[in-house]
Amino acid sequence: MTAAATDPREAGALDDAGLIRRSLTEPEWFSGLFDRHGRRIYDYAARRLGADAAEDIVGETFFVAFRRRAAYNLAEPLARPWLYGIATNLIAKHRRTEERHYRTLLRTGVDPAQEPIAEAAVRRVAAQAQDRRLAGALARLHRRDRDVLLLIAWADLTYEETAAALNIPVGTVRSRLNRARRTVRAAFGDTDPTTEQES
Secondary structure (H helix, E strand, C coil), X not given: CCCCCCCHHHHHHCCHHHHHHHHCCCHHHHHHHHHHHHHXXXXXXXXXXXXXXXXXXXXXXXXXXXXXXXXXXXXXCCCHHHHHHHHHHHHHHCHHHHHHHHHHHXXXXXXXXXXXXXXXXXXXXXXXXXXXHHHHHHHHCCXXXXXXXXXXXXXXXXXXXXXXXXXXXXXXXXXXHHHHHHHHHXXXXXXXXXXXXXX
């Protein structure tokens, strides 16, 4: 991307749809989407597949998004659900790797995705992922239920954004999330592992 092609102040003023619209005639503007969302997509993929596979997923996600950008609904200002949907579909192709990742975590208690990320995310994700019971519960979940749970828990998508990412109704998101939460709670003796226990 050349300095004359884009003004960083102007790119920051555009929403995601604006960047995509601009990239239709000036492809270098698409890099603004990567700058905004690439790290979060990487973090999500690394939690699911490990650091090595995450790099491939991020590259593939933005390659697919770039190729499909002309079909993007420009009425949607935030491309995050669209990008997570692409990433989740690519992760589904790596399902065996994901399940192996959780089984390794269950067996060893060591998370192979030790990449430095934002402090708050490290605390929250590491606290969840380090628990072998959670890894076992995630490994047992049906892929569709796991996708919903992790898009909400790790990618911080709303129910509506998750529905858009997976191209399913919001009601289906709610039922899959409920099923996934029941499985996870059962692994923790019917307690919610996301709430703090009083001492």
